[in-house]
Amino acid sequence: MHKILVIDDNDEFRVVLKEFLEREGYEVYEASNGCEGIAVYRKEKPELVITDIVMPCKEGLETMIELKKEFPNVKVIAMSGGGFEDPNDYLEGAKLLGGAARTFTKPFEMSAMMSAIKEILNP
Numbered sequence: 670m671h672k673i674l675v676i677d678d679n680d681e682f683r684v685v686l687k688e689f690l691e692r693e694g695y696e697v698y699e700a701s702n703g704c705e706g707i708a709v710y711r712k713e714k715p716e717l718v719i720t721d722i723v724m725p726c727k728e729g730l731e732t733m734i735e736l737k738k739e740f741p742n743v744k745v746i747a748m749s750g751g752g753f754e755d756p757n758d759y760l761e762g763a764k765l766l767g768g769a770a771r772t773f774t775k776p777f778e779m780s781a782m783m784s785a786i787k788e789i790l791n792p
Contacts, residue, residue: 673717674699676718678724683699710736746770748772
């Protein structure tokens with residue numbers, strides 16, 4: 670069973686995504702910010718991280734960069750609903766600086782997320 674870590678400060682969104690992924694057969698861990706997410710990653714070593722970009726404590730781009738330094742092969746999907754800027758600006762940085770394999774603007778279709786997950790985990 671593939672393990673996925675979902676990092677998002679929006680509790681409702683994180684729970685919905687977690688439950689959806691569990692119904693699809695994944696083992697899912699969750700964290701509400703980048704600081705928690707890095708700690709969970711170190712402990713559980715999931716095969717994929719799905720992270721929001723704009724969060725407290727440690728935002729998504731910082732989280733991705735730190736994970737990539739410590740775990741160069743980490744696979745990441747970044748997502749953003751925006752903040753002070755257009756979400757696409759954040760997501761472009763996630764691709765260029767954080768090495769995101771895929772990016773999604775919130776809200777997104779769960780079927781598109783599932784396609785990306787399957788492609789990343791089963792190349």
